[in-house]
Structure formats: C-alpha cells, structure tokens
Amino acid sequence: MENEDKQEEAFDAFAQTGSAQVYLLRLYITGMTPNSKRAVENVKRICEQHLKGRYELEVIDIYQQPTLAQGEQIIAAPTLIKKLPHPLRRLIGDMSNTEKVLLGLDLRPK
Template sequence: MATISKQWELRLYIAGKTLKSMTALANLKKYCEEHLKGRYRIEVIDLIEQPQLAEGDQIFAIPTLVRKVPEPIRKIIGDLSNEEKVLVGLNIRPLK
C-alpha cells in the first residue's frame, strides 16, 4: 500500500571533493532529513567526471542545487549554508 506523498528529486552539481562541495552536500542532506524525511532523492553530479551534464541544467557556477521535482525547476548556487534561504529557494515548508 503506497502512501501519497510528494517525492522530491534534487540534483547537486559539484566539481570534485572540495570543501565547498562537501559542505553543500552535508547541508543539503541535513535539511532534507529535517524537512523531507523519506520523501527525497539526491543525485550528486561531479562535473570533473561528467562535464557534459552541466549543459542540460544550464549550470554556470558550482556548487549548484537543482530541484527537478516538484516542478517548477529551481536552482540555488553556493554551499547551502543559509538554511532559511535554501528552504525558501526550494519552496520547502517546514514540517513543524
């Protein structure tokens, strides 16, 4: 029996395992666990390994977070350290 809940698909573009990239990933995982627990999927794309994937989502800076689902697509650039900005940018409503 499936529960009806909105599934979030997030794509984080990074360039190597830099401090900024790893900080962005850690922050994203923390926010998702707090606000989207069990309802999200994070795909990490390293543009050093797969540079051709930057064009599809029009990535011009890194790290960049792209919300693929739910639509509309939204993008946030940076290490995602400002939780309020990330939640507003992704249009995530706190579960509290």
C-alpha cells in the same frame, strides 16, 4: 530516459505514501572543494530534516561528467537543482543559509 524513469518512480512512491510531494533533487559539485563538501553535508542534513522519506538526491561531480554541465545549464558550483516538484529551481552556493535553501525548495512560504 533515465530521468523519466526516476520521475515515474518518484511519482509511484508519492502515490504509495499518499503523503506530501516527492522531491527529486540533483546536486552538482566540483570535486572535493570545501564548498562542495559543505554543500553535500548541508543538503543531506536539510533533506533528512524536512523531506525524510520523500526525496531523492543525486550528487554529480561535473569534473567527471562535463557534458552534464552544459545540458543542465550549470554555471555556478555547487548547484542544487530541484527537478520536482515544479517549478524548476536552481540553488547555488554551499547551502549554508538554510532559510534560503528552504525558500528555494518551496518549503517555506515566501
């Protein structure tokens, strides 16, 4: 339910701005491991650079919410899930390879 609300909000935002698609992103990390820290930094940086104003990022620590790991089919950490726009994508790793992240987010033509 929460998800849907957020999706609606995102759609609203998209409708209001009238610009390119709105991105709904979730980043699943495991506590404060180096990989997790790097991933958070990298994702934030990339989003600010390429999706400024049209993204929504949620960082979730699966140590805190282990049930989410099953529900979201998380196996690797860190994992970035692009919920919107479709298709759904999973990006795993510390997001240090910006090219690959952009490719995964469909921000670069393949």
